[in-house]
Every structure is written in structure tokens, then in C-alpha cells.
Amino acid sequence: MLSLAIEAAFAMMSLALLFNLWRVVRGPDLPDRILALDTMYINTIALIVLYGVHEQSGFYFEAALLIAVMGFVGTVAVVKYLLRGDIVE
Amino acid sequence: MLVEIIVSLFLLIGAAFALIGSWGLVHLPDFYMRLHGPTKATTLGVGGMIVGSVIFFSTQGEGISLHELLITLFLFITAPVSAHMLAKAALHLQLERVEKTRDVARKNTSGPCGK
Amino acid sequence: MKHQRWLPHPxxxxxxxxxWLLLVNSVAPGQxxxxxxxxxLVPIYTNDFWTDPPARLRLLPLLRYAGVVLGDIVVANVQVAILILGPAKRLRPAFIHYPLELESEFAITLLASTISLTPGTVSADVDADGRGLLIHALDxxxxxALLRHIRERYxxxxxxxxxC
Structure with a gap:
């Protein structure tokens, strides 16, 4: 039961990531791409948590948390660059 | 067995929300509308996964495991911030919006709302 | 350097x-x-980065507010999911200006975050004078009614x- 649900969830997350990738490629503007990348890292967190359940291991939690922190910092840095044209003022 | 069903349910709900949010990213017509999908649906998607994971690891006989909740907490704090900054950047770049978007900014100050 | 206190931000x-306890996932005495x-230590050393903390903070209403918002997040997500799955032509997006009653910066930040997370809205910009929010609504x-809802509920x- 659980393993079936996990596989279905894997499939759905992969499809979601493909949708995001399509938006990254398609654009049309930079904010769209950043938004798509932002969504991608959030989906990746979900994927890693899911993998942790699949492997029945708690070690993946740290990876997920790190991606959450780094992804946010990355998004903010890139948006800041868009707004000011300069990250370090 | 009951636990398995509950965990499966949460995992599937989470994945469904993430998928819907990402679908919104693909098919909504302009940037400002696309912004809604990821900030809401995807965040809850991760939330659902994490609730599933918390229940799963807490019933493995090694005590309650709550640290996954930190990820949700963190996302609930950061998602609005990145959405806000992205919206601001989009307004700054004057991205196209769909024709029918009404602009009910009453105080027509300078800047994007007065466009 | 601001005025040093033992516990600048209780x-x-x-x-x-x-x-910390969540992070290490344990409530052992050592932890x-x-x-x-x-x-x-952390509040003392990061004191310079913080804006003045809100003068007062009522814990019970805060907890109630957190509960309301958490419930609303789930409801709003279902609504947004339905909107996304429906035809995009039917959506009626709008930019709306929301005049703020709040004055504390921290409270405004919380309100803007709440708006982004809950009903079909994203806060997009703050007026230069901090007296209003620009909100984009999906539908x-x-x-x-939307303004009243935000005013009353959040x-x-x-x-x-x-x-006060």
C-alpha cells in the first residue's frame, strides 16, 4: 500500500518538475524563469522528503533543510540582482 | 496498517498539490497569475509530504520525530517573501499582464500602479 | 550598538x-x-540587525491567529487549486490597493506574508510611505468584500x- 503510494507520488513529483523545467526553458521573461526555479527547489524538497520515507531513513532531512535554506537565499539574491542590477551594493 | 493508509494519503495529497501548483505555472496566462501557483499550492504540497513523513517516522518505534516541521515552518516564512520580491521585480520590469486585469489601485501614485 | 541587555529579544x-530542539530532534538535558x-547568545550578537521589537505582544491572540491562518492556508490552497484546474479564461485577476491601519513594521510584514499565503492573493508591493499594500488577486x-475580509480576519x- 505505502510503497504503491510512494511510487505514485514519485511520478507526480517528476511530472511537476518537468512542468517547472518547461517554464524555465520557455520563459518568456527572467522573473518567470526565477519563479520556475524557485518552484523547482521547493518541489525538490518534497521529492527528497519522499525519498527519505521510501528509504526509511532520517538522514535525508538535513539535505532537504539545506536545499530550503540555500534555495531561498539564491532566489533572493537573483531577484535582488534584477531589482538593482547589483547584488553587493 | 491504518498508519500506512494515513501516511499514503498525506504523501499523495502533498504530491497532488505540488503537481497542481506546477501545472498552474505552465498554463496560467501571465506572470502575476503564475505567481499564485507556486507560493500556495506548492508550499502546501511540501507541507502534506512533511506531515506524512512526520507520521511515518514517529510510528517507527524510535520516538516522535518532529524535526521535519522545521522545513514547513521555514517555507511558510520564506515563500511569501520570495513571492513578494518576485512580484516587485516584475512590476519594476513592467512585465505584461493579461488585458482583463483590473487595476483598482485607488491611490494612483507614480510607479507601476499608475501605468 | 543598541543598549545592551541580558535578553534583548525574549x-x-x-x-x-x-x-534548536526541533533541529536536533531530541529533548535530552544536554541539548x-x-x-x-x-x-x-544569538540574540545578543545579532542585536544590531534587528529592528526595534514590537513593544508588546499578546501570546494568546497570537496563537489563535496562527491557528486561524493555518486553517485558512489549507482552505485557500484548495480554492487556488480549483481555480488553477479550471479554465484560465474564467479568472478575473486584479491589482488592488489595500490601505493599512497597522503601523508597526513587523506587524505589516506578518500581514503581507499572511496575505500571500492565504486567500487567492499575493502582496506585491508596499507603498513608499508604508501606508498601503499593493495586492494581486487571482480571481x-x-x-x-476582499478588502473587508482581510481587514476583519487578519x-x-x-x-x-x-x-493597543
Missing amino acids: HLSILLLII IVLGVVIAI VDDDE ERPLKEIFE
């Missing part, structure tokens, strides 16, 4: 302790001691928590 300290040390029928409780 609420932050409590939050840090809770976060609690380490968490208390962190909860005392809005009656602007006044801004009033926040006012109660942080201001």
Missing part, C-alpha cells in the same frame, strides 16, 4: 530554543542546556496582538 530566544546557551469578484487580530 520571544526570539524562546523561538530559538524551540527551533536543552546547549539550546538555552544559543538562545541567550476577485468584489474588491470591497489586520484586526494583528492589531490586537501588537498594538
Whole structure:
């Protein structure tokens, strides 16, 4: 039961990531791409948590948390660059 | 067995929300509308996964495991911030919006709302 | 350097302790001691980065507010999911200006975050003078009703928590 649900969830997350990738490629503007990348890292967190359940291991939690922190910092840095044209003022 | 069903349910709900949010990213017509999908649906998607994971690891006989909740907490704090900054950047770049978007900014100050 | 105090941000300290215990996923005595040390040291050393903490903060209304928002997040997500799955032509997006009653910066930040997370809205910009928010709504029928909803459900409780 659980393993079936996990596989279905894997499939759905992969499809979601493909949708995001399509938006990254398609654009049309930079904010769209950043938004798509932002969504991608959030989906990746979900994927890693899911993998942790699949492997029945708690070690993946740290990876997920790190991606959450780094992804946010990355998004903010890139948006800041868009707004000011300069990250370090 | 009951636990398995509950965990499966949460995992599937989470994945469904993430998928819907990402679908919104693909098919909504302009940037400002696309912004809604990821900030809401995807965040809850991760939330659902994490609730599933918390229940799963807490019933493995090694005590309650709550640290996954930190990820949700963190996302609930950061998602609005990145959405806000992205919206601001989009307004700054004057991205196209769909024709029918009404602009009910009453105080027509300078800047994007007065466009 | 601001005025040094032993516990410049008591609420932050409590939050840090809770976060530390969650992070190590244990409530062993050693971890609690380490968490208390962190909860005392971090606010002191980051004091310069913080804006003035809100003068007052009522815990009980804050908890109630958190509960309401958490429930609303789930409801709003289902609504947004339905909107996304439906035909995009039917959506009625709008930019709406929301005049703020709140004055504390921290409370405004909380309100803007709440708006982004809950009903089909994203806060997009703050007026230069900090007296209003620009909100983008995904599907809005009656602007006044939306403004009233935000005012009654989120801004009033926040006012109660942080201001008189």
C-alpha cells in the first residue's frame, strides 16, 4: 500500500518538475524563469522528503533543510540582482 | 496498517498539490497569475509530504520525530517573501499582464500602479 | 550598538530554543542546556540587525491567529487549486490597493506574508510611505468584500496582538 503510494507520488513529483523545467526553458521573461526555479527547489524538497520515507531513513532531512535554506537565499539574491542590477551594493 | 493508509494519503495529497501548483505555472496566462501557483499550492504540497513523513517516522518505534516541521515552518516564512520580491521585480520590469486585469489601485501614485 | 541587555529579544530566544530542539530532534538535558546557551547568545550578537521589537505582544491572540491562518492556508490552497484546474479564461485577476491601519513594521510584514499565503492573493508591493499594500488577486469578484475580509480576519487580530 505505502510503497504503491510512494511510487505514485514519485511520478507526480517528476511530472511537476518537468512542468517547472518547461517554464524555465520557455520563459518568456527572467522573473518567470526565477519563479520556475524557485518552484523547482521547493518541489525538490518534497521529492527528497519522499525519498527519505521510501528509504526509511532520517538522514535525508538535513539535505532537504539545506536545499530550503540555500534555495531561498539564491532566489533572493537573483531577484535582488534584477531589482538593482547589483547584488553587493 | 491504518498508519500506512494515513501516511499514503498525506504523501499523495502533498504530491497532488505540488503537481497542481506546477501545472498552474505552465498554463496560467501571465506572470502575476503564475505567481499564485507556486507560493500556495506548492508550499502546501511540501507541507502534506512533511506531515506524512512526520507520521511515518514517529510510528517507527524510535520516538516522535518532529524535526521535519522545521522545513514547513521555514517555507511558510520564506515563500511569501520570495513571492513578494518576485512580484516587485516584475512590476519594476513592467512585465505584461493579461488585458482583463483590473487595476483598482485607488491611490494612483507614480510607479507601476499608475501605468 | 543598541543598549545592551541580558535578553534583548525574549520571544526570539524562546523561538530559538524551540527551533534548536526541533533541529536536533531530541529533548535530552544536554541539548536543552546547549539550546538555552544559543538562545541567550544569538540574540545578543545579532542585536544590531534587528529592528526595534514590537513593544508588546499578546501570546494568546497570537496563537489563535496562527491557528486561524493555518486553517485558512489549507482552505485557500484548495480554492487556488480549483481555480488553477479550471479554465484560465474564467479568472478575473486584479491589482488592488489595500490601505493599512497597522503601523508597526513587523506587524505589516506578518500581514503581507499572511496575505500571500492565504486567500487567492499575493502582496506585491508596499507603498513608499508604508501606508498601503499593493495586492494581486487571482480571481476577485468584489474588491470591497476582499478588502473587508482581510481587514476583519487578519489586520484586526494583528492589531490586537501588537498594538493597543
